Every structure is written in C-alpha cells, then in structure tokens.
Amino acid sequence: MRSSHQIEWAAGLFLLLALAALVFLALQATDRGVVSGGGYQVSASFSNVGGLRPKATVSMAGVTIGMVDRIELDPETFEARVTFTISDRFNELPEDSSASILTAGILGDQYIGIEPGGSPEPLRDGDRIFITNSAVVLEQLIGRFLFNADAERDDD
Amino acid sequence: MSQHLLQPLQAIGQAVMFLLRALAHMRLTRYQVGETLRQVYFAGVRSLVIIVTCGFFVGLVLTLQTYDTLTRFGAADAASTVLALSLFRELGPVLTAILFAGRAGTSITAEIGLMRATEQLDALDLMAIDPLERIVQPRLLAGLIAVPALVLVFNTTAILGGVFYAVFLMGNDPVSFWGSMQASVELGRDFGHGMLKSVAFGLLASWLAVYFGWSAKPTSEGVALATTQTVIATAISVLIIDFVLSAFML
Numbered sequence: 001m002r003s004s005h006q007i008e009w010a011a012g013l014f015l016l017l018a019l020a021a022l023v024f025l026a027l028q029a030t031d032r033g034v035v036s037g038g039g040y041q042v043s044a045s046f047s048n049v050g051g052l053r054p055k056a057t058v059s060m061a062g063v064t065i066g067m068v069d070r071i072e073l074d075p076e077t078f079e080a081r082v083t084f085t086i087s088d089r090f091n092e093l094p095e096d097s098s099a100s101i102l103t104a105g106i107l108g109d110q111y112i113g114i115e116p117g118g119s120p121e122p123l124r125d126g127d128r129i130f131i132t133n134s135a136v137v138l139e140q141l142i143g144r145f146l147f148n149a150d151a152e153r154d155d156d
Numbered sequence: 157m158s159q160h161l162l163q164p165l166q167a168i169g170q171a172v173m174f175l176l177r178a179l180a181h182m183r184l185t186r187y188q189v190g191e192t193l194r195q196v197y198f199a200g201v202r203s204l205v206i207i208v209t210c211g212f213f214v215g216l217v218l219t220l221q222t223y224d225t226l227t228r229f230g231a232a233d234a235a236s237t238v239l240a241l242s243l244f245r246e247l248g249p250v251l252t253a254i255l256f257a258g259r260a261g262t263s264i265t266a267e268i269g270l271m272r273a274t275e276q277l278d279a280l281d282l283m284a285i286d287p288l289e290r291i292v293q294p295r296l297l298a299g300l301i302a303v304p305a306l307v308l309v310f311n312t313t314a315i316l317g318g319v320f321y322a323v324f325l326m327g328n329d330p331v332s333f334w335g336s337m338q339a340s341v342e343l344g345r346d347f348g349h350g351m352l353k354s355v356a357f358g359l360l361a362s363w364l365a366v367y368f369g370w371s372a373k374p375t376s377e378g379v380a381l382a383t384t385q386t387v388i389a390t391a392i393s394v395l396i397i398d399f400v401l402s403a404f405m406l
Binding site for chain 2: 007012022024026109
C-alpha cells in the first residue's frame with residue numbers, strides 16, 4: 001500500500017497529463033486554422049461556389065497556403081464573393097493569379113486552387129483576384145448532357 | 157407479468173432516488189478533497205494502461221480501415237478527418253466509458269458491496285459518520301473527473317496511433333494528415349460536444365457503479381451479481397444516452 005501522499009501526487013500528475021492532452025488536441029487536431037501566424041486577405045468573385053464552405057483550404061500546386069474566411073452574396077452583381085486568408089510566407093503571389101474552385105477526389109471537400117500569373121506586382125492585403133473559374137455543378141453538367149442527347153435524337 | 161415489467165422501472169426509480177440523496181448529502185471539506193483525489197488515483201491512474209493500449213490500437217485500426225475504404229473513392233486525404241471526427245464525437249467517450257465501467261466501475265461496486273456485506277457501512281453510521289458523504293461522494297466525484305480525463309488521454313493516443321499508421325507505416329505526408337484534420341474538425345461542435353458527452357458518461361458510470369454496490373445483497377452472490385450488473389447497465393445506458401445526446405446536440 002502506497003502512502004497517501006504518493007497517491008495524491010500520482011492523481012495530480014494524471015490530471016496534468018489530461019490537461020496536456022486537452023491542450024494538444026485543442027491546438028493540434030482542431031480548427032486553429034491552417035494559417036498560423038500572420039496572413040493577408042484576398043477576395044474573389046465566383047458565379048457559383050458549389051459546396052465551398054468557410055474554412056476550406058486554399059492551395060497552390062497542391063500545397064495548402066491559406067483558408068476561406070467567409071462567403072457572401074454580392075447584392076448587386078449576384079455573384080458569390082469569397083474572402084480568404086493566405087499565409088504571409090507566400091507574399092510573392094503575382095497580382096494576376098487566377099482562382100478556381102476544385103474538388104479533392106470524388107467525395108472530397110471543395111477547395112480553392114490558385115494558379116500563378118506572370119505579373120511582377122505581388123498580391124497585397126485587400127486585393128481582389130479577377131480571373132476566376134466557378135465550381136462545376138454536377139446537375140448542370142448532367143442537364144446539359146441530357147439536353148444534347150435529346151437534341152441529337154431529334155436531328156435523326 | 158406486470159412484475160417483470162415493473163421491476164426495471166422500480167430499479168431506475170431507486171437509482172435516481174439514491175443519486176438525489178447522495179447529492180443532498182454532499183459536503184465540501186478538506187478531507188473530502190483529498191479522498192476524492194485518492195479515488196481519482198484508483199479510478200483514473202489505474203485505468204491508464206488499458207485506456208492507452210486500447211486507444212492506440214483503436215486509432216491504428218480505424219486509420220487502417222478508413223484508408224482502405226477511402227482510397228477506393230480516391231479520398232484518402234479524408235482519412236484523418238474521419239479518424240478525428242469519429243473519435244471526438246463517438247468512439248472516445250463511448251469506449252472510454254465502457255472500459256472505465258469494466259476496469260474501475262466493477263471495483264467500486266465490489267468495494268462498496270463488500271463494505272455493505274461486512275457491515276462496515278453500518279459501523280460508519282453507528283460512529284455518526286455519514287457513509288453517503290464519506291464513501292459515496294468521493295467515488296461519484298472521482299468518476300466525474302476521471303472519465304473526461306481518460307477520454308482526453310484516449311483520444312490523444314488514438315490520434316497518435318493514426319499518425320503512426322498513416323505517416324510512419326504508410327508514408328503519408330504528415331502536413332496533409334494534420335491539415336485535413338484541422339480543416340474540418342471544429343473545436344466547439346465536434347470536440348466540445350464529445351467532452352460534454354464524456355462528462356455525462358463519467359457521472360453515469362460512477363453513479364451506476366456506486367448504486368449497484370450500495371444496493372447489493374450482503375452475500376457473496378449478491379456482490380458478484382452487483383458487479384456484473386454494473387458492467388451491463390453501464391454499457392447499455394451509455395449507448396442509449398449516447399444516441400439521445402447526439403440527437404440533441406447535432
């Protein structure tokens with residue numbers, strides 16, 4: 001039988017261990033955000049964002065460089081305006097880079113892919129990306145395909 | 157016939173009355189704090205080995221299975237998300253509560269049942285020491301503290317098990333493993349709800365363990381039966397309450 005002091009020490013140590021696990025899980029495994037440290041905000045307009053959600057990743061060449069902050073509808077142009085943060089480490093992206101909404105695999109999340117342009121001027125905080133490609137909406141694709149198939153049959 | 161239907165209802169009612177009485181008898185003294193810490197040691201620290209071992213292997217097998225399934229759909233990147241979400245929301249709290257019932261709940265039941273059988277509880281009463289306060293309260297509180305702590309340890313080791321499989325055995329990129337986990341696991345909705353569940357399960361597991369020990373027949377068969385009942389009742393009620401809590405929180 002161990003002395004009661006040792007037992008209390010062990011219990012305290014156990015609770016400290018649990019606290020360390022809590023900090024580890026909260027910091028390492030949840031949405032602390034892909035952008036740790038500083039970042040700059042850039043926005044882009046899309047005619048359709050599909051299933052893009054806030055906190056989706058922004059990537060370039062397959063590497064995550066940022067995260068979507070918010071998605072809102074522009075009341076005048078009726079386009080979706082997506083604001084996202086890009087990590088400060090990537091502050092040399094050309095001003096005329098383009099943004100597209102892509103899907104990771106068939107079941108994967110949608111994310112924003114950035115393609116670099118050729119301008120010597122870099123993107124800055126508050127800038128807007130003008131060249132964009134909207135999400136591919138499966139229903140529209142299928143609808144167009146069915147419509148075309150119908151039209152071809154009518155031609156015969 | 158009606159007797160068979162009424163018996164479980166009666167048992168539930170007795171358990172609730174017992175909990176209310178135990179809550180009414182709670183007192184905060186220096187002695188109680190120390191005794192609760194000692195019970196945290198017996199319920200929590202002594203369960204660490206089984207929790208860490210099970211957590212690690214649950215993490216391994218979960219990652220193995222999700223990788224195997226998700227690569228068929230070309231979505232292997234989502235494996236770490238599946239791992240973290242299923243752990244935080246369901247597997248962590250539920251498995252920990254059931255393991256806790258088997259490791260610590262049974263020993264609490266047997267301890268209190270034997271105290272009842274050997275008339276130690278009556279002896280305390282005779283000495284004007286309230287057994288609800290001296291024996292039941294520290295064990296109830298210890299379960300309430302130990303189960304969430306064990307859930308945290310379980311989740312951490314399971315995720316490390318997942319990392320071990322995905323990164324070290326399969327050679328996946330650790331950045332994308334952590335990245336896709338961080339991108340889709342929310343602190344409040346996923347992690348926080350899981351911890352709320354674990355607090356509820358902690359109360360449930362220690363309450364049932366103490367109740368069955370308290371109400372055990374003072375014979376060796378009675379104590380044996382009570383120990384079995386603790387495990388069965390905890391496993392069943394944890395799974396039922398898990399569904400109810402999930403339905404409310406999602």
